[in-house]
Amino acid sequence: MGCYLVTGGAGYVGSHLVRALADRGDTVVVVDDLRQGHRGAVPEGVELIRSDLADRKRLGEVFASWRFDAVFHFAALSLVGESMRDPLRYCMENLSNSLGLADAAVKAGCLRFVLSSTAALFGDPEQVPIPEDARLAPTNAYGESKLMVEKGLLWADRVHGLRSACLRYFNAAGADPEGRIGEDHEPETHLVPLAIGAALGLRPPLTVFGTDYPTPDGTCIRDYVHVTDLADAHLRVLDRLEQGSVRYNLGNGTGYSVRQVIEAVERIGGRPVPHSLGPRRAGDPAVLVASSERLQRETGWLPRFGALDDIVRTAWAWHAAHPRGYGDR
Numbered sequence: 545m546g547c548y549l550v551t552g553g554a555g556y557v558g559s560h561l562v563r564a565l566a567d568r569g570d571t572v573v574v575v576d577d578l579r580q581g582h583r584g585a586v587p588e589g590v591e592l593i594r595s596d597l598a599d600r601k602r603l604g605e606v607f608a609s610w611r612f613d614a615v616f617h618f619a620a621l622s623l624v625g626e627s628m629r630d631p632l633r634y635c636m637e638n639l640s641n642s643l644g645l646a647d648a649a650v651k652a653g654c655l656r657f658v659l660s661s662t663a664a665l666f667g668d669p670e671q672v673p674i675p676e677d678a679r680l681a682p683t684n685a686y687g688e689s690k691l692m693v694e695k696g697l698l699w700a701d702r703v704h705g706l707r708s709a710c711l712r713y714f715n716a717a718g719a720d721p722e723g724r725i726g727e728d729h730e731p732e733t734h735l736v737p738l739a740i741g742a743a744l745g746l747r748p749p750l751t752v753f754g755t756d757y758p759t760p761d762g763t764c765i766r767d768y769v770h771v772t773d774l775a776d777a778h779l780r781v782l783d784r785l786e787q788g789s790v791r792y793n794l795g796n797g798t799g800y801s802v803r804q805v806i807e808a809v810e811r812i813g814g815r816p817v818p819h820s821l822g823p824r825r826a827g828d829p830a831v832l833v834a835s836s837e838r839l840q841r842e843t844g845w846l847p848r849f850g851a852l853d854d855i856v857r858t859a860w861a862w863h864a865a866h867p868r869g870y871g872d873r
Contacts, residue, residue, distance in 0.1 A: 547573075549575065557716050558616070559585035560720060614658060628685060638693060655704075656707050656785045660778070661690050662713065664714075665687050665712060666681065668681075668829050674835055709781035713834060717734070723862060739809040751820055767798075769794060770796075796850055
């Protein structure tokens with residue numbers, strides 16, 4: 545059994561990793577400022593330290609109190625639209641906090657670091673599915689901030705021996721299959737919970753942005769990866785770090801259109817998704833799908849919940865049982 549630090553472990557993807565670690569008997573310490581995370585997402589027996597990563601003194605105390613085998617870093621500003629309204633905040637905060645965390649890890653002798661990165665590094669892709677060697681050209685400040693972090697981590701490896709794994713993915717979706725935790729954002733920007741919320745009458749009708757894309761049904765196609773499969777991928781790369789730092793794209797292998805997601809929600813929920821058709825949003829590519837071929841080949845990772853209906857089914861169960869999410873806002 546190991547001892548792991550998870551930043552942002554009270555958030556959506558981070559909390560599912562924390563559950564996976566706790567379920568296998570590891571010691572887990574979560575650092576989360578709870579701006580987007582929820583205390584109810586952290587299981588009993590897991591230490592939750594409410595702190596901002598910008599508090600370097602507190603971070604040093606955390607590393608002095610535990611001997612961590614690795615750091616999993618999820619805490620970050622992550623809204624693309626917001627990043628374009630306030631790009632300097634995104635670049636400064638995401639870079640400073642991430643590299644401050646890496647610096648603390650190096651000083652404590654913890655030399656394995658797993659970053660929750662983003663496939664937004666690739667901007668408008670020239671090839672789909674997107675391979676790891678595709679051109680890195682972010683089209684928003686969020687993606688740029690993650691690219692800067694990845695570059696900083698490479699220097700930390702070169703100079704200090706900090707082995708890092710950066711997992712680049714687009715759309716986390718679904719919920720814990722046992723219904724213990726799920727997705728609760730405010731504001732919510734993800735398609736699956738917005739469609740489910742509209743069907744359940746918990747949110748306004750959905751707007752479909754653009755129906756004239758060069759796709760089979762005219763709507764955007766995106767890559768949805770079940771959040772439990774994402775947690776599994778984060779665990780699998782730990783052993784791979786023994787051979788050096790790695791960068792992996794993480795995709796489902798199949799993209800689904802906005803209309804297909806709406807149809808899946810209606811199929812699973814047995815009720816219509818109220819929605820209207822709107823114009824395209826600026827900067828939305830027609831198709832975004834990441835390849836996970838290298839990750840599969842080198843770690844044996846395969847999605848357990850690759851089918852869209854399986855993803856939606858777990859998400860529907862969570863939202864139907866928790867109409868107010870964690871109820872702590």
